[in-house]
Amino acid sequence: MPNDSQKILDSIRRLVQLLRLSDRSAERAVGLSGAQLFVLQELGKAPALSINELAERTRTDQSSVSVVAARLVEQGMVARERSPEDGRRVQMSLTRRGRAALRKAPPVAQQKLLEALDSLSAGDRRRLSEAFGRVVDRMGADRGAAPMFFEEESVPGRPPLKPPRKRGRAAGGVGW
Template sequence: MDSVSEYRSEVGEVMDYIRHIFKALRVSSSQFEKELGLSAAQIFVMKKLKMEPGLSINDLALRTTTHQSSVSVVVKKLEEQGLVSRTVSQEDSRKVVVSLTPSGLDKLGEIPRTVQEEMIEALQKMNPEKTAVLAQVMKEFVFNAGIIEGNAPMFGEDNR
């Protein structure tokens, strides 16, 4: 195979992997929306709050590996549904923390693992050098493709 054919084959392979990722996220998110009335991002945040109750928006952003503005949008939607509440921290009155409500805890009992959880776990299991290379390659790819606009929303949220 000549170098042009090899390059085209590798480009096609990369695009196939990207399509697989998007399909998995789309199918998972629409399934959750249909069955539970929640986006994959909302479920992901709720699961983090179950593991660590009383997190700030910044803490949630760290735990969900996304930007705090994206998490704020998700938390607001969950709050509107009565699944989470915001309260002043007992340790620091300047800090607001987010917690699951009893309704939120009940709703979580119905929810399986998300694709995001599986993806993050797979990345965490990878060799750190490979993860660093992947991060750099992905950054270069999205910048060269011109698809970065501000902060990325959480998977399953379009922040409209």
């Protein structure tokens, strides 16, 4: 007899699987993966985005979107060009074809979820949003197991000797 927390955990797992299945189903149907459609969607909201900006907006790693974007470029859905002001950056933007594809094949999984959310009353939805957001914020703030080896500036005084490259990230994981 699971408690509420356990139920929530299982709901999350079920949701994630449903989203995966729905995405893959859509992929088969329209030839674009959920990740690809999501990238197109975000590009549709801005005139042009860099790989890092896309990574932020899609909540994934830079290296992940880099690959997804490359595929979209191959398919002529997205244009990629070096930024004139900053030679390291890249400007990704929708092509005519990309815009058309997005119009024809909106992200199904996301749509389904939105529809399901519509079944709640506005009040429930607001409360769900509020409570859920709070939980996620808290999770994000946790930082528990990752000691964050190098602190974020201890005091205004300039850093004593900054270790070589702060490159010390803290790995990541799967299963959801």
